[in-house]
Amino acid sequence: MDKAALAxxxxxxxxxxxxxxxVERADETGVCLRLVAQERHLRPGGTVSGPAxxxxxxxxxxxxxxxxxxxxxxxxxxxxxxxxxxxxEAGRDVLAEARLLKxxxxxxxxxxxxxxxxxPEPVARAGLTYSxxxx
Amino acid sequence: MDKAALAxxxxxxxxxxxxxxxVERADETGVCLRLVAQERHLRPGGTVSGPAxxxxxxxxxxxxxxxxxxxxxxxxxxxxxxxxxxxxEAGRDVLAEARLLKxxxxxxxxxxxxxxxxxPEPVARAGLTYSxxxx
Amino acid sequence: MDKAALAxxxxxxxxxxxxxxxVERADETGVCLRLVAQERHLRPGGTVSGPAxxxxxxxxxxxxxxxxxxxxxxxxxxxxxxxxxxxxEAGRDVLAEARLLKxxxxxxxxxxxxxxxxxPEPVARAGLTYSxxxx
Amino acid sequence: MDKAALAxxxxxxxxxxxxxxxVERADETGVCLRLVAQERHLRPGGTVSGPAxxxxxxxxxxxxxxxxxxxxxxxxxxxxxxxxxxxxEAGRDVLAEARLLKxxxxxxxxxxxxxxxxxPEPVARAGLTYSxxxx
Numbered sequence: 001m002d003k004a005a006l007a008x009x010x011x012x013x014x015x016x017x018x019x020x021x022x023v024e025r026a027d028e029t030g031v032c033l034r035l036v037a038q039e040r041h042l043r044p045g046g047t048v049s050g051p052a053x054x055x056x057x058x059x060x061x062x063x064x065x066x067x068x069x070x071x072x073x074x075x076x077x078x079x080x081x082x083x084x085x086x087x088x089e090a091g092r093d094v095l096a097e098a099r100l101l102k103x104x105x106x107x108x109x110x111x112x113x114x115x116x117x118x119x120p121e122p123v124a125r126a127g128l129t130y131s132x133x134x135x
Numbered sequence: 136m137d138k139a140a141l142a143x144x145x146x147x148x149x150x151x152x153x154x155x156x157x158v159e160r161a162d163e164t165g166v167c168l169r170l171v172a173q174e175r176h177l178r179p180g181g182t183v184s185g186p187a188x189x190x191x192x193x194x195x196x197x198x199x200x201x202x203x204x205x206x207x208x209x210x211x212x213x214x215x216x217x218x219x220x221x222x223x224e225a226g227r228d229v230l231a232e233a234r235l236l237k238x239x240x241x242x243x244x245x246x247x248x249x250x251x252x253x254x255p256e257p258v259a260r261a262g263l264t265y266s267x268x269x270x
Numbered sequence: 271m272d273k274a275a276l277a278x279x280x281x282x283x284x285x286x287x288x289x290x291x292x293v294e295r296a297d298e299t300g301v302c303l304r305l306v307a308q309e310r311h312l313r314p315g316g317t318v319s320g321p322a323x324x325x326x327x328x329x330x331x332x333x334x335x336x337x338x339x340x341x342x343x344x345x346x347x348x349x350x351x352x353x354x355x356x357x358x359e360a361g362r363d364v365l366a367e368a369r370l371l372k373x374x375x376x377x378x379x380x381x382x383x384x385x386x387x388x389x390p391e392p393v394a395r396a397g398l399t400y401s402x403x404x405x
Numbered sequence: 406m407d408k409a410a411l412a413x414x415x416x417x418x419x420x421x422x423x424x425x426x427x428v429e430r431a432d433e434t435g436v437c438l439r440l441v442a443q444e445r446h447l448r449p450g451g452t453v454s455g456p457a458x459x460x461x462x463x464x465x466x467x468x469x470x471x472x473x474x475x476x477x478x479x480x481x482x483x484x485x486x487x488x489x490x491x492x493x494e495a496g497r498d499v500l501a502e503a504r505l506l507k508x509x510x511x512x513x514x515x516x517x518x519x520x521x522x523x524x525p526e527p528v529a530r531a532g533l534t535y536s537x538x539x540x
Contacts, residue, residue, distance in 0.1 A: 016175075040151075050212050051190035058185055077185050078377060079399060081216035081351050081486030083514050083532055085507040101518075101527055102490040106376055107348060107401065109488050111516065111530060113506075122506055125516060127488055127532055129349060129399070131377065213512060214534060216351035216486050218379050218397055220372040236383075236392055237355040241511055242483060242536065244353050246381065246395060248371075257371055260381060262353055262397055264484060264534070266512065286445075310421075320463055320482050325456035347455050351486035 001067045002026055009071050010063070021059055026067050030099040030110075033060035034117075037093050046090035053094065054082055057112040057126040060098035065108050065130055068100065075108060075130040082126040089116035094123065106132055136202045137161055144206050145198070156194055161202050165234040165245075168195035169252075172228050181225035188229065189217055192247040192261040195233035200243050200265055203235065210243060210265040217261040224251035229258065241267055271337045272296055279341050280333070291329055296337050300369040300380075303330035304387075307363050316360035323364065324352055327382040327396040330368035335378050335400055338370065345378060345400040352396040359386035364393065376402055406472045407431055414476050415468070426464055431472050435504040435515075438465035439522075442498050451495035458499065459487055462517040462531040465503035470513050470535055473505065480513060480535040487531040494521035499528065511537055 001009065003026040011018045020041070025032040033056060035041065041052035058077055065075050088094055095115050102109040107129060114124040136144065138161040146153045155176070160167040168191060170176065176187035193212055200210050223229055230250050237244040242264060249259040271279065273296040280288045290311070295302040303326060305311065311322035328347055335345050358364055365385050372379040377399060384394040406414065408431040416423045425446070430437040438461060440446065446457035463482055470480050493499055500520050507514040512534060519529040 013179075016178075043151075044148075049190075050193055050215075051186050054189045054215075055184075055186035077219050079216070079218050079349050079351075080185075080189075081214070081349075081532055083214050083506075083534065084212050085509075085514050101488075101530055104490075109490050109530070111532075125506055125514070125532060127486055127516075127530060129488065214484050214486075216397055216484075218371075218399065220374075220379050236353075236395055239355075244355050244395070246397075260371055260379070260397060262351055262381075262395060264353065283449075286448075313421075314418075319460075320485075321456050321460035324459045324485075325454075328455055347489050349486070349488050350455075350459075351484070353484050354482050 001070060006031070006063050006067060009066065017055070017059070021056070023063065024095065026063070030097060031060055031064040031067060033063060033096045033098065035094045048088045048094050050084060053084070053114055053124050054080065056094060056096045057082060057098070057114060057124070058128065060096035060112055061110045061128045061130070064098040064100045064110055065103065068103055075132050077128060078131045079129040080126055082124060084124050086121060086123045088123045089119060092116045092118065108132055136205060141166070141198045141202060144201065152190070152194070156191070158198065159230065161198070165232060166195055166199040166202060168198060168231045168233065170229045183223045183229050185219060188219070188249055188259050189215065191229060191231045192217060192233070192249060192259070193263065195231035195247055196245045196263045196265070199233040199235045199245060200238065203238055210267050212263060213266045214264040215261055217259060219259050221256060221258045223258045224254060227251045227253065243267055271340060275341070276301070276333050276337060279336065287325070287329070291326070293333065294365065296333070300367060301330055301334040301337060303333060303366045303368065305364045318358045318364050320354060323354070323384055323394050324350065326364060326366045327352060327368070327384060327394070328398065330366035330382055331380045331398045331400070334368040334370045334380055335373065338373055339402070345402050347398060348401045349399040350396055352394060354394050356391060356393045358393045359389060362386045362388065378402055406475060410476070411436070411468045411472060414471065422460070422464070426461070428468065429500065431468070435502060436465055436469040436472060438468060438501045438503065440499045453493045453499050455489060458489070458493070458519055458529050459485065461499060461501045462487060462503070462519060462529070463533065465501035465517055466515045466533045466535070469503040469505045469515055470508065473508055480537050482533060483536045484534040485531055487529060489529050491526060491528045493528045494524060497521045497523065513537055
C-alpha cells in the first residue's frame with residue numbers, strides 16, 4: 001500500500017482517529033506520519049501529551065506493517081517500549097518516522113522516532129511489536 | 136495524599152482528563168485507578184484502545200508517586216514498556232493497579248497491571264519510570 | 271514440571287549455565303530462581319552485573335513457562351524490558367521471582383522481580399515475552 | 406574519547422570483559438562494538454546467547470556515552486528494552502551499532518542495532534537509558 005492507499009485505509013477503518021493523523025510518506029524505508037496536534041492532544045503548556053505520542057508511534061508502525069502486508073492484515077500491538085526524551089515544542093505538529101526491522105510469519109518488530117516539526121532532536125523513541133494473525 | 140486528595144488534584148491539575156479517571160484506592164500498597172470507559176476510548180468492537188490503556192497506566196503510576204511525594208512534585212514520564220496481553224472486555228471499565236517499586240532522589244520506578252472490571256486475568260502490564268525534579 | 275523436574279531439565283539442556291542457577295521454588299504462583307553468584311557474575315565492587323541479572327530473569331521466566339508446558343517446549347525470548355533500580359548487595363546471591371501473566375497459543379508474557387538475598391527491596395524488575403513454537 | 410581511548414578505557418576499567426569486545430568505530434554518529442564470540446557466549450547450536458547480546462548492547466551504549474563525556478563519567482544503566490528478532494548466525498561475531506539520542510544532565514538515552522557480521526538484517530534491537538551522576 002502506498003501513501004494514498006494508507007490514507008484511504010485510515011479514513012475507512014480508523015474513522016475515529018483518522019482526522020488526527022496524516023500520512024506524509026510511505027516507501028520501502030518506512031512510513032512518516034503526522035499528528036495534526038489539536039486541543040485534545042495537548043497538556044497544559046500546549047505540548048503534545050504522552051498518550052498522544054504513544055498513539056502516533058503505534059499508528060505509524062501499524063501503517064508501516066500494512067504498507068507491506070496489504071489491507072487484509074489485522075495486526076495487534078503486543079508490546080511498546082517508549083522513551084520520552086524531550087518536551088515537544090508547543091504549537092507544532094509532531095512527526096513519527098517508523099521503520100520496520102522484522103516482518104516475520106507471526107511477529108513484526110520496528111522502531112519509531114518522533115520529532116517536533118522542524119526540530120532535529122527527537123522527542124521520543126519507541127520499539128514496538130505486533131502479532132500477525134495466521135493468513 | 137490519600138484517595139480524596141488525589142481526586143482533588145486530578146480535577147484541579149488535570150482537568151482535561153479528570154472525567155476519564157476515578158481513584159478507587161490509594162494506600163501504602165499503591166493506587167487503583169479506574170478508566171471510566173467512554174466512546175472516545177474505544178476501538179471498533181467496543182474494546183478500550185491501546186492509547187487509552189497506556190494513559191490509564193501512566194496516570195495511575197503518576198498518582199502513586201504523588202501519594203508519596205505530595206502535590207508539589209512535577210514528575211515526568213521517561214519510559215514506559217507496556218505489554219498488551221488480552222483484548223479488554225467490551226462494555227466494561229478497566230482498572231489499573233499501580234505499585235511503586237522505587238522512589239529515589241531523581242527516579243521513580245513502578246509497575247501496573249490492568250484488568251477489565253470483574254475479570255481475574257490482566258489485559259495489560261506496564262513498567263514505568265519517572266524523572267523527579269530536584270526539590 | 272515441579273522443582274526437581276526443572277532442576278533436572280536445567281542440568282541436561284542448559285549444562286553450560288546450570289551451575290549458575292538453583293531452582294528454589296516452583297508452584298502455581300511461579301518460579302523462584304537463585305543466581306549462585308560467582309566471580310564471573312560480578313562487577314568491580316563485588317556486585318552482580320547487569321547481564322547476569324538479565325540472564326537470571328530470562329532463565330527464571332523460561333522455567334516458569336516450562337513448568338506449565340512441560341519439557342517439550344522450545345520457547346524463545348522475543349522481548350525483555352528490564353529496570354535496574356538498586357545496586358545489588360555485594361557478597362550475596364540474588365533471587366528472581368518469576369510470575370507468568372499470560373500463556374497463550376503463540377506468546378507467553380510474564381514479569382520478574384529480582385532481590386538480593388535477605389533484602390526486601392527489589393534490585394531489578396523485568397517484563398518478558400516468549401514466542402512459543404507451534405506444537 | 407576516540408576509538409583508541411575507548412579501547413584503553415575498556416582494558417583498564419572493565420578488565421573482566423575487555424577480551425570479549427573490540428571497538429570497531431567511534432565517531433559523532435555513535436560507536437560500533439564487536440563481540441568476539443567465544444565458547445562462553447554461545448548457546449547449543451553455536452549461536453550467541455541472549456545475555457551476551459544484552460551485554461554487547463549495554464557496553465556499546467556505555468562507550469557511546471563515554472565518547473562524549475570522557476572517562477570521568479560513571480553512568481549506570483537504568484533501563485533496557487531489547488527485542489530479539491532473529492537467531493544470530495552460528496560461527497560469526499556480532500556487531501552492535503549504538504546511537505546516542507539524548508545526552509541530558511541526568512539521563513542519557515540511545516538505541517542499538519545488533520547484526521551478525523556480514524548479514525544485513527538485525528538480530529536484535531535495544532533502547533537503553535543511563536543515569537548520569539552529578540558532575
